[in-house]
Amino acid sequence: METAPRAEALIDLAALRDNLSALRERAGSAELMSVLKADAYGHGAVPCARAAVAAGVRRLGTATPEEALALRAAGIGRAQADVLCWLWTPGSPWREAVTADVEICVSGMWALPHVLDAVRATGRPARVHLKVDTGLGRNGASAREWHGLVAAARAAEAEGMISVTGVLSHLARADEPGHASIVAQLDAFREAVAVASKAGLRPRSRHIANSAATLTLPESRFDMVRVGLAQYGLSPVPELYSPAELGLRPVMTLRARVAHVKRVSEGHGISYGHTYRTTGETGLALVPLGYADGIPRHASSTGPVQVAGRRRTVAGRVAMDQFVVDLGSDAAEVEVGDPVEVFGAGEHGGPTAEEWARAAGTISYEIVTRIGARVPRRYLDGVG
Structure with a gap:
C-alpha cells in the first residue's frame, strides 16, 4: 500500500524567497533581517535560513541563543550571514555565542558583564547590539539606564573587548499606523541613537521596524528592518491589507x-x-x-x-x-x-x-x- 503521513505541513521555500524579494523592495535602502525565531514561526529555521541566504539576505535574527547556535551548527557561518540573538538570561551560553560569532543583544546593564566574562574566557571580542526600551515596556534598557549602558559599552569597546554593531528597539503598535505612540517611540529612538553617537559609538545598524512597520511606516526603517511574519506570507496588518495586496504568498x-x-x-x-x-x-x-x-x-x-x-x-x-x-x-x-x-x-x-x-x-x-x-x-x- 502507498504510505503517506496522516498530516503534513508543506513549506514553499520559493514563496519565502519571493516574499523576501518583495519585502526588500518595500524596505528601500534599509538592509533586510530575516527573523527565524520559534523555528522560523513554525516553518523550520534551518531550511528557511538557507532559503533566505539563497535569496541574498545576510542578516538573520533569533530570540534565544540556542536558536542562533543551531543555525551556526547547521553550517550557516559568518561568511553566509550575521546572526543576532536578543533574548538572554543569566546562565545563557554566552561563551558559546561569542565563539560562534553570534551578535549578542545587550538589553540592560546586568548583561554586559556576562558578555565581558565570555570575551575574557574565549579570548575573542564580541559584537553586540544595545537595546533601548522606547515605550513597549518589555525588554531593553530604560531611559534612566541608557546613558550608563552606553558609557559602559563605549569603555569596553575602547578596550577592544566588544564592538557595538547595532542599536535597536521595538514598536508597540506598529500594526496601527497613525497611532500617537509610534511618533513618540521613533522620537525616543532617535534620541537614544544620538546619545550613543555622542558617546562615540558608531553602530552599523539602527533598527526598530518589524514587519508591520516595514510595510506601513517608511520613517521607521533606518538602516535595517526585521521581517518576521511577512516573510512567511502572512499580513501583519490584516485589518488593512491581505497578503496578496502586500505582494506576499503564504508559505x-x-x-x-x-x-x-x-x-x-x-x-x-x-x-x-x-x-x-x-x-x-x-x-x-x-x-x-x-x-x-x-x-x-x-x-x-x-x-x-x-x-x-x-x-x-x-x-x-x-x-x-x-x-x-x-x-x-x-x-x-x-x-x-x-x-x-x-x-x-x-x-x-x-x-x-x-x-x-x-x-x-x-x-x-x-x-x-x-x-x-x-x-x-x-x-x-x-x-x-
Missing part, C-alpha cells in the same frame, strides 16, 4: 487525510461535552489533527477546513489528536483518505491561517507557530 499549507467516515442520525452528539449535535441524518469525517498538533481548541465549532475540495467547519470540540467535520448532504462524496486542507494560501476556496486566527480569537502568528513537531514538514523549493 505554509497544513493538510491531512480523512481518517474515518460514517453516517449518524439527527441529534447525535459530537466530541467531548456534546457541544455540537447534528440537525439531521448526516455524515461525519474524522480529521487526524488536534490541539497536540497545534489546532486551536478555541476554534471548536468555528474553524474552517476544506474536505475533498469543499469548505466545511469543525463540528464540536477539537480534541488532542483529532476533530470532526459534519459533511451534511455531501457525505457520499467523501471517503477515507480524501484530502483535508486546514489552511494555506486560500486558493480554490481553501481557508487561510488568518481565518483560523479569527475563528480562535487570536493572531495568525500563533496559528503557524503552534503547529507542533508531530506534524512533519515537507519542503518545496521551486527549483528545477
Whole structure:
C-alpha cells in the first residue's frame, strides 16, 4: 500500500524567497533581517535560513541563543550571514555565542558583564547590539539606564573587548499606523541613537521596524528592518491589507487525510461535552489533527477546513489528536483518505491561517507557530 503521513505541513521555500524579494523592495535602502525565531514561526529555521541566504539576505535574527547556535551548527557561518540573538538570561551560553560569532543583544546593564566574562574566557571580542526600551515596556534598557549602558559599552569597546554593531528597539503598535505612540517611540529612538553617537559609538545598524512597520511606516526603517511574519506570507496588518495586496504568498499549507467516515442520525452528539449535535441524518469525517498538533481548541465549532475540495467547519470540540467535520448532504462524496486542507494560501476556496486566527480569537502568528513537531514538514523549493 502507498504510505503517506496522516498530516503534513508543506513549506514553499520559493514563496519565502519571493516574499523576501518583495519585502526588500518595500524596505528601500534599509538592509533586510530575516527573523527565524520559534523555528522560523513554525516553518523550520534551518531550511528557511538557507532559503533566505539563497535569496541574498545576510542578516538573520533569533530570540534565544540556542536558536542562533543551531543555525551556526547547521553550517550557516559568518561568511553566509550575521546572526543576532536578543533574548538572554543569566546562565545563557554566552561563551558559546561569542565563539560562534553570534551578535549578542545587550538589553540592560546586568548583561554586559556576562558578555565581558565570555570575551575574557574565549579570548575573542564580541559584537553586540544595545537595546533601548522606547515605550513597549518589555525588554531593553530604560531611559534612566541608557546613558550608563552606553558609557559602559563605549569603555569596553575602547578596550577592544566588544564592538557595538547595532542599536535597536521595538514598536508597540506598529500594526496601527497613525497611532500617537509610534511618533513618540521613533522620537525616543532617535534620541537614544544620538546619545550613543555622542558617546562615540558608531553602530552599523539602527533598527526598530518589524514587519508591520516595514510595510506601513517608511520613517521607521533606518538602516535595517526585521521581517518576521511577512516573510512567511502572512499580513501583519490584516485589518488593512491581505497578503496578496502586500505582494506576499503564504508559505505554509497544513493538510491531512480523512481518517474515518460514517453516517449518524439527527441529534447525535459530537466530541467531548456534546457541544455540537447534528440537525439531521448526516455524515461525519474524522480529521487526524488536534490541539497536540497545534489546532486551536478555541476554534471548536468555528474553524474552517476544506474536505475533498469543499469548505466545511469543525463540528464540536477539537480534541488532542483529532476533530470532526459534519459533511451534511455531501457525505457520499467523501471517503477515507480524501484530502483535508486546514489552511494555506486560500486558493480554490481553501481557508487561510488568518481565518483560523479569527475563528480562535487570536493572531495568525500563533496559528503557524503552534503547529507542533508531530506534524512533519515537507519542503518545496521551486527549483528545477
